[in-house]
Amino acid sequence: MFKENTPTLYTERLVLRKFTEKDVDDMFLLYSDEEVNEFLPWFPMKTKYEVEKYLFNSIMPFYQKDVAYSYAIAQKSDDKVIGYVHINDIGESNDIGYALRKEFWRQGIVSEACFAILERLRQVKLPFVTATHDIKNPHSGDVMKKIGMTYRYSYQEQWQPKDILVTFRTYQIDLCGVCDTYMGYKKKYPNFIEKLD
Numbered sequence: 001m002f003k004e005n006t007p008t009l010y011t012e013r014l015v016l017r018k019f020t021e022k023d024v025d026d027m028f029l030l031y032s033d034e035e036v037n038e039f040l041p042w043f044p045m046k047t048k049y050e051v052e053k054y055l056f057n058s059i060m061p062f063y064q065k066d067v068a069y070s071y072a073i074a075q076k077s078d079d080k081v082i083g084y085v086h087i088n089d090i091g092e093s094n095d096i097g098y099a100l101r102k103e104f105w106r107q108g109i110v111s112e113a114c115f116a117i118l119e120r121l122r123q124v125k126l127p128f129v130t131a132t133h134d135i136k137n138p139h140s141g142d143v144m145k146k147i148g149m150t151y152r153y154s155y156q157e158q159w160q161p162k163d164i165l166v167t168f169r170t171y172q173i174d175l176c177g178v179c180d181t182y183m184g185y186k187k188k189y190p191n192f193i194e195k196l197d
Contacts, residue, residue, distance in 0.1 A: 002124055003066045009116045015079065016071040016113055019059050023072055024052045026081035030101050039137040040099060041159050062086075069121075073100065073113050085113050087121075087129065093184050094121075094129045098143070105139075114147045121175055128179040132168040144171040152181045156191035167193065 009016040019027075030036055031045040031054070045051050062070045069087040074080060083100035096117070098110050121129060131149060133140035141151075149171035159166045170185055 004124060005063055005065065005068045006070055007120065009071075009120060010076070011112050011116045013076055014109065014113055014116075015074045015076055016085070016116060017074060018063060019055055019070070019072045019081070019084075021052075021055070023081045024048055024055060027051050027055065030081075030083060030099060033102060036099060036102050039134045039140065042161060067091075069117060071113065071117065073098075073109065083110065083113075085110070085117055087117070090126075093182055094126060096129050096131045108146075110143050111146045114143065118147060118173065118175065125176050127176050128172055128174045128182065130182050131171045132185070133171075135167040135169055141169060141171070147173070149173040153186070154193045155185045155189045156193065157189050 006018045008018075025048065028045070028048045028051045031051050034044050037044045045054070059070055062068050067090050069085075069090070071085045072081045073083040073085060075082060082104050083098065085096065085098040088095045088097060096114065098114065100110050118129065129149075131144050133144065135154065150173070152170045152172050154167055154169050156165060156167050158164070168185070170182075172179075172182060
């Protein structure tokens with residue numbers, strides 16, 4: 001596989017770049033917000049130390065991989081981080097995930113960031129990208145549709161560490177030709193629900 005590790009990307013309003021140690025304060029505003037974290041797997045973080053530990057133990061090691069896409073969404077105007085977009089499980093599900101501070105919701109920021117990343121992934125010929133969202137969080141699904149993803153199927157997962165049963169809707173976009181629907185979630189989770197739509 002090619003080697004590429006989170007190349008910096010620019011859009012009209014945003015800089016998409018690697019996280020640095022300078023981003024702890026900005027990310028605390030996101031990771032500590034209960035409303036923002038309602039549909040994320042972890043509980044809101046209570047201290048900046050927790051955020052720092054997460055960045056250094058979970059995100060920074062990601063940048064040691066040959067291929068990684070873990071982006072801080074920063075404003076072009078001041079380089080302040082207001083969210084993130086990452087691609088997990090490269091070579092398998094190629095799952096895209098994102099979060100944004102709530103004062104920036106409903107402004108098209110996540111879709112702007114995702115469009116730029118998807119274009120980069122087309123250039124490097126990643127065949128497809130998937131995404132999932134909690135069925136109780138349709139706004140996340142709206143982003144998926146806006147960036148050209150289509151609904152494929154739903155499944156249930158006992159989400160950790162919150163230990164709650166979540167019904168996820170799975171979306172996919174094919175970037176290089178037509179691909180089969182990624183069925184890894186069906187194999188992984190026995191409580192599979194056939195296509196709802």
